[in-house]
Amino acid sequence: MKTRVRFTVNGDTIDTAIDVRATLLDFIREELRLTGTKKGCDHGQCGACTVLVDGKRSLSCLKFAASLEGRAVITIEGIGKPDALHPLQAAFIKHDAFQCGFCTSGQIMSALEVIGDPLANTCEAISEKMSGNLCRCGAYPNIVAAIMEVKSNGTV
Ligand code: FES
Ligand code: FES
Structure with missing residues (x-):
């Protein structure tokens, strides 16, 4: 139907x-x-x-x-184009925040909400807020570093 x-x-x-x-x-x-x-x-x-x-x-x-x-x-x-990346996309590249890339779209879409969350202001808090997004390649530290940079500077 x-x-x-x-x-x-x-x-x-x-x-x-x-x-x-x-x-x-x-x-x-x-x-x-x-x-x-x-x-x-x-x-x-x-x-x-x-x-x-x-x-x-x-x-x-x-x-x-x-x-x-x-x-x-x-x-x-x-959210971005190849010639005009969103700051989170640029930060994921800069910080090597992926390997196979399968989880990356979901990580970035989740991170969009997290960068606007005033409670996600430490690496630990960002990890907690991102805990619903799994990465089998284990890129977690680099993902958090990428999000933290955009959150701190608004850009990369
Ligand atoms: S495909 Fe939707 S949560 Fe895994
Ligand atoms: S980069 Fe491979 S699952 Fe996250």
Whole structure:
């Protein structure tokens, strides 16, 4: 069964009939072909699928696309371009904050919320706030260093 839904993804209006069983993750990857958002566990455990919904981080594998009427979704494709990186993207490169890169989109989308969190003001607090985003390559110290630099300077 499909239902008509209208919302935005990276500022573009989506107005279409969506299978009521489709997750936001599958919709943005399979229908919109925005494959920067990754499917890790598909069960809300790893954070690889993190996007922003109305400015708040959200696990897109746990959200039905049909529930997004009127909402604004931002994916990794919506925050920077290869020739105009978001400061977090530049900081992840500078600090070597990834190896395989599979978790990186989700890490950066989560970090977007964390850099605006006044309680995340130490490396320990940032680690705690980022604990829902797993990295099998173990790049955690470098991820925290990248976030800390952007949080401290607003840039890299
Ligand atoms: S794919 Fe969504 S939390 Fe792992
Ligand atoms: S960089 Fe490989 S899982 Fe994080």
